[in-house]
Amino acid sequence: MPDGKEVDWTWATLRDVAMKLTVDKAGKDATQAGFDPKTTRQWGFNQQWSDSRGMAVLFGGGGIVAADGKTAKVSDSYKQAYKWVYDGIWKDNFYPSGEEAGSELLAKPNEFASGNVAMSYTHSWFMCCMEGGNLKNKWGVGVVPAGPDGKVTVKMHGDTFSIMKGSKNPDAAFNVMLDIMKSKELEQVYGGLPSGDAERAAFFTAKETQFKFKPGDVTWQVFLDSVPFPDVPSHESLTPNYLKAKQRMQDFQSLIQGKAGLVMDDEIAKLEKDLQKIFDEAAAK
Amino acid sequence: MATLTSRISKALPKSRAQKREARLGLTMLAPWLVGLLFLWILPMGISLYFSFTNYDPVKADQIKFIGFDNFVRIFTDEVAIWSGFVTFRFMFIYVPFSVIMPLLIALMITNKTLPIRGVFRFLFYLPSIIPGIAATLIFLRVFNVQTGWVNRILGGIGIEGPSWFWDANWVTITLVILEFWFIGAGMIQYIAALQNVPLEMYEAAKVDGAGPFRRFFQITLPLISSVIFYRLVFALIFAMQYFGNAMLVGGLSGNPDRNTLFYNVYLYRAGWTLNEMGYASALAWFLFILAGAVTIGLFASQKKWVFYATGD
Amino acid sequence: MASKADSNLMSLGSDAALARQARRMIGPGLMLVMAGVIISAFLLPLAYMLTTAFRDDRKMTEAGGETPWYPATAASLEYNGESLPILKVPTADGVKNWALLTKGREDSDFIDPANPTAGPINWKGSWRTLERDWSPYFTLDSITESWRRVNFTNLFKNSLFVSVISVFFTLISCTIVAYGYARFKFPGKDILFWVLTATVFLPQQVTWIPLAIFYSKIGWSQSYLPLIAPALFGSAFEIFLLRQFIMSIPKEMDEAAMIDGAGPIRTLVSVIVPNIMPAFVAAAMFHFFFKWNDYFWPLIMLSGKEDLYTIPLGLAQLNNTFGTFPGLAMASGVIAITLPIVIFIIFQRYFMLGNVVTGVDK
Structure with missing residues (x-):
């Protein structure tokens, strides 16, 4: 105060x-x-x-x-x-x-x-x-x-992707999902916090570069500590x-x-x- | 004489030339007749059918005939009745406004003492060609309570402006002000009608000692009554169908507090966001019947008060 | 005005003549003032749009609140890699233009741009009550940025495509139908004309749902076909307008062509059309603006297919997406209305003519 x-x-x-x-x-x-x-x-x-x-x-x-x-x-x-x-x-x-x-x-x-x-x-x-x-x-x-x-x-929004039972093209849809997961660029664009630990570190670093932050400017730990709640x-x-x-x-x-x-x-x-x-x-x- | 010959020609058997002419005429009309069938008659028939069902496009296979339930629902659905009230309230302000304001502007512009009349005519027409959505986006900002220019100007002369689009008591009036931007067509029609009033009639009335007000009410008004009639019909029909700009202002919830939830917004919401297309069809048909009745009523009344200079 | 009238009075030397003269001068003056005030209020939203579209938008939103009525920018000072806003600070030695370094509630630190090395000057009071140092500034930044962000190149291409093709189709179909109504006698003509009139007045909502379902059933959703194809079947406004003009052409002209052996289509093309050019242009204008401004059908039919969006859809989208800056929104408004206004200025005469003849709005 x-x-x-x-x-x-x-x-x-x-x-x-x-x-x-x-x-x-x-x-x-x-x-x-x-x-x-x-x-x-x-x-x-x-x-x-x-x-x-x-x-x-x-x-x-x-x-x-x-x-x-x-x-x-x-x-x-x-x-x-x-x-x-x-x-x-x-x-x-x-x-x-x-x-x-x-x-x-x-x-x-x-x-x-x-x-x-x-x-x-x-x-x-x-x-x-x-x-x-x-x-x-x-x-x-x-x-x-x-x-x-x-x-x-x-x-919290847990964003997941699913393929509908009635999907006409389940294989193609699955490939798209794989690509979304693999692409670092799409991950950044999408903006959700990745689920893997290694990806998370990279995600934060990328944000720091994007906003020209110095390491430590933003307490990224907040995101990680919030996940269990x-x-x-x-x-x-x-x-x-x-x-x-x-x-x-x-x-x-x-x-x-x-x-x-x-x-x-x-x-x-x-x-x-x-x-x-x-x-x-x-x-x- | 003319009626006599036409009666005779009707009584006579059709000549080949006449038959050919009729065939040609209908062929010329063919594009429109096809359009009438496919863009009006069939869709109207189908929506009439939908209006007696619980049609939902997502569950199209579960379509079921439910009799007059949808029409009964209109009268028991609080929100539908409210949307009717919102629409009627708008109509109540908008119709007189949109009949009278363009006439006043037209009178000002046709007044011979006003210089550069052409420039004014151009400027008053100008906003009419702006897309409604662009106009609405501009008005939302100009009428913002804090940063909008209107309230800043009012504040400058010591008046605290209302919240306009965000105030339940003001939003209808603000929408009418927004629609005032589109007076161009009405103004031009009035100007043309005013210019067609023969000058000699004014001169004669002047000689008889009629003042400007009497001249306006006894000469001008009757002579432009056909335009007033058209303005009235269009304003009523327009108000009944008011939709686009209102939805941009208030969204599907009809902000503020459902005060822009017009009948048509409600219809759109029922059909397109809630998938109740059976009910939406009933709403559309109810509006159609109402608008038809109003139009026919007005056309029937026009003989009593609308003055047409020539027969044709 | 008044003094001029006075001097005229002297020279005229007659009270009555003077009064007449004065009225003649003051009348137009008063009318002009009155009309001027009304038109200024009427066009105020346009003025707002122009000011906002061409101003230094970033600086203006940063300042918030009472920004100038003209396109402007606010002065700032580059200090240690930061851009500091310059405010008009009242001090004992008059108002100083100082740059705000540290914001505080009761007091703030400023830098004097004339002497930045002297370090911060403390000032007691709320910086929020201070005015920015505005100066007129005209920039196309918002225009170019909103062009890029909303992809106006594509929107323009789409809107032009839809509008121009529709105008082309509609002129053909409406001219033929109008010709049929104007020149041929056939049974049921009165009733059909009455139906044509009714389609102008009656609410189209009643056809929306079946049409939307029909178009998607035949695979036309997310394509331009539902927007363009109806133009092939004519529309009431344009038919009215053209019919009215065709009826004003003396019938002897077609008859002369017929005697020379021309069929009805040849007559239409070679005699009628050249004589109704003003109506032709007016009908084209009507339909063009109608299509250009149309929001509802494109919204229903093109939803989700962004690369096909027309300008009104793009505008609505801009209003709903991230970072709506007033400057960008208004700049996109300026872009969207420029072409209609240019067309209107060029063809103004025909357009107003069309309004008068049909007696209807579009």
Whole structure:
């Protein structure tokens, strides 16, 4: 902390830091009296490239489906996260709203690269796309705080490739997959953290060259240490009637980022009700 | 006299020349007739069929006849009703606006006291040829709450501008402003109609002591009523089908808070992203019937108030 | 204006004449001011696009917020391999243009560009309240970069291909159909003309789904065929326009050609077409812009096949991909509208004519 005190790295701490890092036109930060959220010039925190489920894993894994696979239930960890994000946008003002993200200051959907967001929670592959921005190599990586239960949870996408049973050309598809795996260049373009240890070291070195970092500028170890803490159940787990559920979740995300003055508990209850209808429809078929 | 001869010619047996002419005429129309069949009639028939089924292209083999379920669903689907409301609200503002504004601009441009009228006509027409998507991308930035020029200018004169595209109360109006950019065609039609009003009629009215307002309402307005009629029909039909720019502004969720979830956006979303093509077909047919009824109603009413200078 | 009117008054020496003269001068002046204000507001978005497309975009987004209304750049200082923004700092000896070295909330360190070796100067206050040192600057960087990133060469090629071929087909089919409507009597003509009118008004959504399925069933998805082939069957706007013009040609002209032994097609080509050139150009323009600006069908039919994308699809894609800088977005807008505007300027007369005759929008 600026006053030199050591504090626990929790989500509450992160919020306080994010608010301090949120600055308006007059140079006031979001914790100060007279801060004007209408003229924010720099935001403290955002989540980039997240769908509405991805943005909800801050406090632990969870989901929108109960264990039986057919009841709509927004897990408590998700509920807490939605409330936290919502307050971050509309009350504490450190998290850009949908509108702010679309302004010239943030150049949606690449807000972090604009240089006007202090901390962003996103995937490692996003390193592909920060070069073009104002940011250059003035960034680093850090660990996310532990959840309220003291457990660390990391939003993780395990990208795998599969060949469909009905594929017309399984052999050719397999060859393509092999080529993707073998090609160092494609691996860099793809940007996901490789699964093999040796490849990982090469991956980090390549990133250092790309951004003209000196060794040690970025704590790559963060990526490696995060791997054992994926969100369980995953935010990308199976959902009944997926297309419709996804659309409803997208509407929910738009709502969170677009409308002030909501009571989150009510909105989540509405969401659950609608999702239940959507799930039932799938079960009836 | 003319009607008499035509009656006689109709009564007479068709000559070979007439038959040849009819055959030639229909041959000339052939490309369009084929197009009518394949681009309108058949697709309409097929979508009518779909509208009574649960057709989903991914599960095409499970297609099943479900009677009027899709049509009943339109009236029980909260979101569909809401999208109808969004569309109607837009129509309510857009239609009067798009009938009157081009007329006002046309009146200004045809006013003889205005210098360089041709330049103004050109400039007012100019945005009409810009692709809608480019125009929308520009407007989204110009009307941004923080960095947009509109709010910066308003701020400069001490007015705090709203959030425009991001404010549920303003987004409809902002879309109408965006559509105002495409007044070119309407303006040109009004200009042509205004220039066709015979000057002698104004002179005569002036002699009778009619002021400019009376002259406008008693001479100009009736004489350009046919253009007003066309503008009205087009504005209504356009508003009912409003789609492209709205989807660029609000996406499939209809941001902010479903306020740009127009009927057609909802139709697109049902058919193309949720694969409910049976339901989407029913939505399309419902719109088709509605638009048809409105058009026929307007055309039927035009005899009462639209003035055509000549018979043909 | 007013003083000129005054002096005219003196020379005229009559109150009534003066008033008339003044009205004659002030009338146009007032009208011009009014029309000028309206057109400025009307074209404000275009001004924004031009300013943003031709400015030094990197510097502008870096500064954020209130950037100038004209294409500009912001001064900066190269210092120890870093590019430092120069700000207008109010000091006891007036406003100084200093480069910002270390940003702080309550105080910041600056370097005086005139004397960089003197080291940092501490200044109390928030640097965010300070203005950048702007100067007018015009660059094509955003244009060239967005051209490269969005691959406009390819988009242009695709859009031109689709538009030009469609225009060619549509002119042929519509001229023939319009000729049929204008010159031949046949049973059911009134009804067919009524149907033609209806296709202008009625919502096409009702045909979307079956057409999209049909095109993909016959293997036409991800190709230009669904965009081009319909042009072979004519379209209502263009048929209206051409029919109207053909009807204005005296029928004696075709009859004379017929007597000379010309068939209907020869008559059409040698008598009708040369006489309806303005309508021909107008119809071509309509169809060209329609195809050039069309977003929906290309989106449905070409999705996922990027090398076939047309300009509107490219624009939408640009808006959705990484690193959307305002300058790049607006530059791509400038590129996309340049050709339509040039064509419009050249053929303006015909285009407006077409609007009047058909009485419809396109």
